[in-house]
Amino acid sequence: MSVHVISDDAEAVAVATVLADEFRAGASERDLARRLPHAEVDRLSASGLLAVTVPAEHGGADVRTRTLAEIFRLLGSADGSLAQIPQSHFVYVNVICRQGTPEQQKFFFAELLAGRRFGNAQSEAGTRHVQDIRTRLAPRPDGSYVLTGVKHYCTGALFADWIPVLARTEDDLLHVAYVARDTPGLTVVDDWDGMGQRTTASGTVRLDGVPVPADRVLPHHLTFEGPQLHGAVAQLLHAAIDAGIAGGALAQAAQFVRTKSRPWFESGVETAAEDPLLIQRFGELAVRVRASEALLREAARAVDAAHADLTDDTAAEASIAVAAAKVQAALTAVEVADALFELAGTRSALNALNLHRHWRDARTHTLHDPTRWKIQHIGRYVLNGTKPPRHGLL
Template identity: 85%
Template sequence: MSAHVIADDAEALAVAASLAAEFRPGASARDAARRLPRAELDRMSASGLLAVTVPADHGGADVGAWTLAEIFRLLATADASLAQIPQSHFAYVNVIRRQGTSEQREFFFAELLAGRRFGNAQSEAGTRHVQDIRTRLEPRPDGSYVLTGVKHYSTGALFADWIPVLARTGDDRLHVAYVPSGAPGLTVVDDWDGLGQRTTASGTVRLDGVPVPADRVLPHHLTFEGPQLHGALAQLLHAAIDTGIAAGALAEAAEFVRTKSRPWFESGVETAAEDPLLIQRFGELALCTKAAEALLREAARSVDAARADLSDDTAAEASVAVAVAKVQAARAAVEVSSALFEVSGTRSAADSLNLHRHWRDARTHTLHDPARWKIQHIGRFVLNGTRPPRHGLL
């Protein structure tokens, strides 16, 4: 596989905008038929977009958090499933940046620049909570490991060249094992049946005695032993996806009202777009969406500032800023995608139009982690100066 190497932030944004325009026309049909976007992901890989966080000293563009968030927002305005698939990819690139040895960094960054994709195998079903990881990484006499476990919601794994697996060793410490897609004992099952984000293939990964060389395992537990941005960056991308869903739904609603809706007879106007009550509602929805976009930019700037001067205080400020953005983005995604029908009228509910994909995507993606706990951490920080906890979901 070969891929273009993006030079800088400006080129990364231009490539993302171009791909979003390319992916948008087919998004509804892909969703309706649940046609998995293999060709589109190959285009994304070949464009170089998946390697934009590779450090400059390894030949990458090393783009900032604002650029990365905007890439995800742009993609999500076109197709929320396509935007979601590489979210974990970038989270696990970040693990290599922070915890990889020089040899691991050299190997994996070369893989990324060649267009290789990371999936994920992190969440498990039937455990006490999301942090209760029971997949085991058992050592062998030769220094290598064996992986055993079952993972769910494994977005991107079906399309991946490498599948990062969250697992615990005998001392209960958390590690990431990077497993090639063809490894013996590894099975990826396409059994995702979510009502939204239908083409993410967020199914099951089974690990039945998968052999893993020692140099493919990274000590992820060390990430959370000091100030870190792993959680903030991962959540920033989720916020960008929700913000993009809101913007995409708003744009489609406006186009529908301009071209297909009839005015309500009591309005006294010739077109629906002239209806003062619809104009008012679109203004409200625009405010909601623009607020999400502004908070996303502010959060990204906070992450970039903390990256330049990482401390307990700057990491906490970044995590709280991202939490604020994520709460507003989730609200905007659900409200705007639901209001699409309110402003567009009865015709918009036709299943054949598939306008409900925006709401289905928003409702599904915003379930990833509860906004109510983010509000708790925001309140504690603002009122009492309590720093948020160090984990990958904040």
């Protein structure tokens, strides 16, 4: 596969815009048939978008966080499933930037520039809570490790060249093991059965005595021992996907009303697009979408500012800004995707039109982590100056 290397922020957004338009055309059919987007993910790799956060000293564009968020918003506006697939990819690129040795960075950044993809194997089912990681990374006499465990909701693993696995060592400290997709003992099962985001292939990864060289393991626990933006960046990308889904749903609702809807007989107008009540509701929803996009940009700026001067205060401000953006985007995505049917009328409920994919994607994606806890952290910060906790979900 020939892989383009993107040079700067402007080119990254331009490439994402073109790909979003391309992906939008087939999004509904992929969702209806649950056709996994292998070709589309290959296009992402070949475009160079998956390497845009590689540092400049390693040959990458090293784009701003604001640019990365815009890439995800654009992709989310086209296909809420496809946009989700590279989210973990960039999260685990950040782990390498933060905790990788020079040798690890040299190796993996070259892999990224060559179009290689990261999946994820982080969440587990049946544990006490999301941070209760029971997958084990056991040492061997030669200094290497063996991985054992079962992971669920492993978005992107089926498409990945490398699968980053969250695991604990014998001292219970959290690490990330980067495991090649074809490693013996690693099995990816396509058993994702969600009502939304149907083509993310967020299935199961089984790890049965998987060998891992020592130089493929990074000490992720160190990420949270000082000021960090790991969680803020990860959550910002989720917010961008939600904002994209909202914008995409509003655009499709407007197109449907302009081209297929009939006016209500009491309105006295010739077309549905002239109905003053519909116009009012579209205006209300547009305000919510614009607010989501504005908060997304503000949060991305806060993260970029913290990157330039990382302290407890700047990291806290970035995390709170991202939390606010995530709350707004999640609420808006669900509201707009639901309102689509109110606006477009009875015909829009036809299953063959698949307009409900926006709502299914929004409702599924916004369950990733509860916004009620983000509101708690925002309130504590504003009222009492309490800094948010250091973890990967804020």
